[in-house]
Amino acid sequence: MIDGIKYKKILKELPFGYALHKIILDAKGVPVDYEYIEVNEAFEKFIGLEKKDIIGKKITELFPSMDNSDLELIKSYGNVAINNLEVEFEQSSKKMKKWYKVQAYSPKKYYFIAYYIDVANQIKEREVFKSILVSITEGIIATDLFGRIKIINETAELITGFKENELADGNIFEIIGICDGTGKDIFDFINKGGVLKERKNIIKSKTGREVPIEYSISPVKDSNGDIYGIVISFKDITEKISKDKELDYVTYHDSLTGAYNRTFFNNQIENIDKMDNYPLSIIMGDVNGLKLTNDAFGHLMGDRLLKSAADIMKRICRKSDLLVRWGGDEFIILLPKTSYEDVAQISERIKEECLKENIELLNISISLGYDTKKDKDEDIMKIVTNAEEMMYKVKMLESKSTKSRTLKLIINTLHEKSEEDGLHSKNTRKICRLIGEAIGMTKEKISELEILGEIHDIGKVAISKDILNKPGKLNEAEWEEMKKHPQIGYHIVSSSSDIAFLAESVLAHHERYDGTGYPKGLKSDEIPLMARILSIADAYETEVNNRKYREKLKKEEAIAELLKNSGSHFDPKLVRIFIDKVIDKL
Structure with missing residues (x-):
């Protein structure tokens, strides 16, 4: 056993405050004060008074301006002294401007011993730790070693739907289910210094909504390296999952x-x-x-x-x-x-x-x-x-x-868009046949020429109905649109193997003999023969029939126009044959 001298030596050399107290009761047996019986040097420094000014004094004498919290503390110490209890807690004293931890027990009835440990530095560490956690953009929940929630930052509140006061001291695994299981195995792992990184799970929010998260769990250590809690950082990955799914969809x-x-x-x-x-x-x-x-x-x-x-x-x-x-x-x-x-x-x-x-x-x-x-x-x-x-x-x-x-549908669609074009195609087909006969073409070629006469404007199917049926002269933009129909017709016709051989003639039916036509600016014999025949049949049929944009010409006037443009717009030899051998049959 330790003798009295050695015991006093130990108390004197303790690095933290020690004090033996006697509890004082009122007439009803209620603790109202306590008296200092023995203190060590560390307690003198802790309280800021010398031993001679402490021993034999009551707490109310040392600190006369007691508030309700101080009176409650006296009752708490009285409960320890009377009922032979042990307590441990942290306390803040405005009078001493200190944060300290108290460990108190009763050596015999009506007495209690208290050890006072300055934890100001630890509190500062915790406050800094808390301020850091609160400022982090990820969700942060800090717990003690039993999973009781101590800190929750604003982001965590937003993700979970809980406020800090609703979760205080609640078990994180029971309330939120931040990871699978009860958490015992996790705490065993963390207590050994382990760290969980970038795990995925689903938590339940306050409303019951399931929230997919990515989380990490790390131990929280004090300045001595001792683990006193865990911190869980997590983020809502709902949007990330949605984007991943969207990216996956786009990719595949x-x-x-x-x-x-x-x-x-x-x-x-x-x-x-x-x-x-x-x-x-x-x-x-x-x-x-x-x-x-x-x-x-x-x-x-x-x-x-x-x-x-x-x-x-x-x-x-x-x-x-x-x-x-x-x-x-x-x-x-x-x-x-x-x-x-x-x-x-x-x-x-x-x-x-x-x-x-x-x-x-x-x-x-x-x-x-x-x-x-x-x-x-x-x-x-x-x-x-x-x-x-x-x-x-x-x-x-x-x-x-x-x-x-499909071709039949295209032709019918064109004729529905413009009745004039439907009638024009049939008349042009007849004129093409007559010209073909006049120049001595074979029956097979004449048949091909007739088909060309009927389908030559097939590209107009892609031209606006308003442009096709406009009663007046086309403006510049409308005319540029209309001039696209030979190329469109070329692509349509070349897509069908049966009539693909007519594609070049469809493309060239608005070329001019002198090279001023479109779309390629071909001239003379560069223009396919069938296209040169078609251009005459097309022009004459247009001139002698009414159009929304002008009155029809008389036959003599139409012939005059052909002669006027012979050698420029039209092949002069073909114009001569048309006038000499075809015109009277129309």
């Missing part, structure tokens, strides 16, 4: 049709080409008439055609099937666990569905080919090639009728 989807794109196919084909998906079938599809539709009705109509075709294929396909835009007007469908017989039936259903749908009278047609991979030894890209080859064979058979229907 075709923006027009919503189908997957070729990048998706290239990245995922190895994951799809697995035993679990065999037999794996592939359909290769090509949307017919896209170029013709783009040239005649514009790319917006072409886009509608592609979207409608994709929608049809999506409707027929199952959820497990994957539609991929292969490029341009081509699509691939990946069909897991689909036999060759089944994929044939699916292809037929797609074709049947196409027949039920059209866009402003424009038929939707998709040429389809398919093949099936039955075992792992087959090359998946060979299956793609087989489906593609079959598709091209089908397209050769279907393309002709599809383009024929």
Whole structure:
């Protein structure tokens, strides 16, 4: 045992304040004061008084201006002295201008010993720590070693929906569920100096909304390196997830049709080409008439055609099937666990569905080919090639009728936009035939010349209806728009193999013999013969019939105009033949 001398020596050398007190009760036995019995040198420095001025004095004598909190502290010490209790707490004294920790116990009834430890530096550290946490833009929650919440910054309040006073001393794992489990294993890990970084989880806000977060957990240490709590930093990643999904969608989807794109196919084909998906079938599809539709009705109509075709294929396909835009007007469908017989039936259903749908009278047609991979030894890209080859064979058979229907639709659309153009085409066709006969063309060439006379203005289908039917003279901008129709017509006609040989004549039918025409400025024999014939038939038919922008000319006046422009606008030899051999037949 330690003898009295040694004990007093130990008390004297203690680095923190020590004081033995006797509690003083009033008549009712209520603690109202206490007296200092013994103190050490550290307590003298702590309180700022010498021992002789402390021993035998009451606390109320040393500090006469006691407030309610001081009186409550006396009662607390009295409870320790009377009931043989132990307490530990931190206390702030305005009188001494100190923050200190108190550890108090009772050696015998009505007495208590208190150790006073200056924690001002620790408090400052904590306040600095708290101010740093509050200022951080991430959500911050600091707890003690039992997970009881001590600090929560404004960002954390916004994310969780809780205010600091609603969470104070609540268990973070029970209230918010910031990470999986009860947290015991996490505290064991943190207490050993471990750190959790960039983990992901979902927490529940005050309203019950699930919030995806990314979080890190670190220990909080005092100036001695002892761990006294943990700090959890986290951020709401809802927007990040949304952006990642959006980026993922943009990366792997075709923006027009919503189908997957070729990048998706290239990245995922190895994951799809697995035993679990065999037999794996592939359909290769090509949307017919896209170029013709783009040239005649514009790319917006072409886009509608592609979207409608994709929608049809999506409707027929199952959820497990994957539609991929292969490029341009081509699509691939990946069909897991689909036999060759089944994929044939699916292809037929797609074709049947196409027949039920059209866009402003424009038929939707998709040429389809398919093949099936039955075992792992087959090359998946060979299956793609087989489906593609079959598709091209089908397209050769279907393309002709599809383009024929589309051309007919284009011509009908033009005639609906402008009745004058419809009548003009029929009359021009007749005049072309007569000129062809007059110069001794073969029946085959005359037939081609008649077709040219009927379709030469097909490019006007893309010209505004207001311009086509304007009663007065076109202004400069309108005229520039009108001058585009030979080029548009060229693209439309060249898209159809049956009449593609007439494309150059359609393009050149507004060229002039002297090279002042458009669009290329061709002259003389550079202009195709059929185009030179057409220009005369076109001009004469226009002159002798009423137009919205002028009255018709008499036959003699029209002939005079042809002669006047012979050699400049028109081929002089052809003008002479027209006047000598054709005019009387009209």
